Amino acid sequence: MTTELKIGDVTAVPGEICYGRWEALTHPTGHVEFFPLIVARGRHAGPCFWLTAGVHGSEQAGPLVLYELLTQDLVDRLKGSVVAIPALNPAGLRTRTRDPYHAKVDPNRLWPEEKSDRADHPDFDPPTSLERAYQRLYVEMTQSADYLIDYHNAWIGSLSFALRDRILYRGDDAQDKAKAQALSDHLDDMLKAYGHTVVTEYPAETYLKENLHRTTSGAVLQKGRILAFTAELGTGLAPDPDIIKAACAGTRNVFRWAGMLDDRAEAIENVRVIRPGYPVRRMRTPRVSEACVVRHLVKAGDRVGKGDVVAELRDVWGRPTGNGVIRSGYEGIVLGRSHGVFFYPGQPILVMAVRDDDASIAPYPQHYRESMNPSL
Numbered sequence: 001m002t003t004e005l006k007i008g009d010v011t012a013v014p015g016e017i018c019y020g021r022w023e024a025l026t027h028p029t030g031h032v033e034f035f036p037l038i039v040a041r042g043r044h045a046g047p048c049f050w051l052t053a054g055v056h057g058s059e060q061a062g063p064l065v066l067y068e069l070l071t072q073d074l075v076d077r078l079k080g081s082v083v084a085i086p087a088l089n090p091a092g093l094r095t096r097t098r099d100p101y102h103a104k105v106d107p108n109r110l111w112p113e114e115k116s117d118r119a120d121h122p123d124f125d126p127p128t129s130l131e132r133a134y135q136r137l138y139v140e141m142t143q144s145a146d147y148l149i150d151y152h153n154a155w156i157g158s159l160s161f162a163l164r165d166r167i168l169y170r171g172d173d174a175q176d177k178a179k180a181q182a183l184s185d186h187l188d189d190m191l192k193a194y195g196h197t198v199v200t201e202y203p204a205e206t207y208l209k210e211n212l213h214r215t216t217s218g219a220v221l222q223k224g225r226i227l228a229f230t231a232e233l234g235t236g237l238a239p240d241p242d243i244i245k246a247a248c249a250g251t252r253n254v255f256r257w258a259g260m261l262d263d264r265a266e267a268i269e270n271v272r273v274i275r276p277g278y279p280v281r282r283m284r285t286p287r288v289s290e291a292c293v294v295r296h297l298v299k300a301g302d303r304v305g306k307g308d309v310v311a312e313l314r315d316v317w318g319r320p321t322g323n324g325v326i327r328s329g330y331e332g333i334v335l336g337r338s339h340g341v342f343f344y345p346g347q348p349i350l351v352m353a354v355r356d357d358d359a360s361i362a363p364y365p366q367h368y369r370e371s372m373n374p375s376l
């Protein structure tokens with residue numbers, strides 16, 4: 001093993017798991033916020049796989065996956081290295097909230113993008129300390145990573161699934177399009193190896209509008225052109241042991257696919273894996289048309305046909321509102337129920353995986369391209 005792997009204060013040692021810190025930011029109180037590092041290096045050469053978790057503080061299953069996965073037995077058999085960070089948002093994990101208390105923005109929408117930043121414009125807030133930390137970490141990540149998985153949780157009782165980003169390319173660049181397609185095909189192989197239900201993200205316009213290209217895995221994939229996906233692990237504040245086990249098995253299967261382990265692929269057990277037979281993408285649907293109380297009639301993993309009744313709708317006294325039910329406008333799978341039972345007009349009561357009519361790659365929209373290159 002010739003190439004040195006050094007991250008934060010850790011220098012990887014072949015055959016060992018090393019622990020350390022990556023200095024992220026300093027609080028005004030003088031306290032230094034660090035990201036904990038776990039670096040596991042096999043005795044034989046191979047790819048470098050990054051695993052990250054805890055960017056949303058209320059999603060706490062990911063760290064448990066890392067602890068269960070990174071064992072001495074794994075390192076003894078590993079070809080290559082795993083760099084793991086179980087707490088990308090330590091402040092949020094302490095308070096069990098999605099955002100950190102020192103920067104009230106979604107931390108998983110702060111990673112670098114292709115568009116040039118406007119940090120020096122006097123009318124725009126400059127990047128927060130956390131965003132600056134992610135900018136630095138992104139550089140280190142993309143220098144060493146061959147692959148990345150970022151672990152999250154979706155909703156209470158939701159399905160364990162992998163979120164697949166549509167790869168964006170420059171519409172006027174045939175070579176970039178060909179590269180995006182090759183990367184996309186490779187990503188499909190990686191997701192197949194993970195073995196859980198696979199759901200593609202929103203169409204490109206919505207994806208960019210919601211800054212999903214600036215998630216941890218989104219940035220590494222779109223800007224870094226490194227294979228990456230987000231693993232959604234069901235309930236966040238009461239992690240499901242079966243999903244943790246299945247995520248570990250899936251991750252080891254991805255290691256095997258990447259040539260980092262030699263043994264046979266493991267079965268993904270005790271979680272529902274849905275293969276609808278057609279590509280699916282996520283959608284928040286159906287939405288209620290008036291204020292009401294909802295009693296869901298479907299749960300995560302259920303297949304739903306277009307026109308199927310998915311919930312009963314009542315007023316607060318328990319009497320039916322409208323025709324008393326809501327139907328699905330789409331054929332698909334239920335990924336999870338929206339939390340709560342009291343809904344305002346326009347709110348979605350489910351998140352579903354519905355038929356994906358768009359390609360697995362998409363050109364950057366014109367307005368985004370203009371901001372990528374102001375001279376256009």
Ligand SMILES: [Zn+2]
Nearest residue numbers: 056059152153
């Ligand atoms: Zn999340």
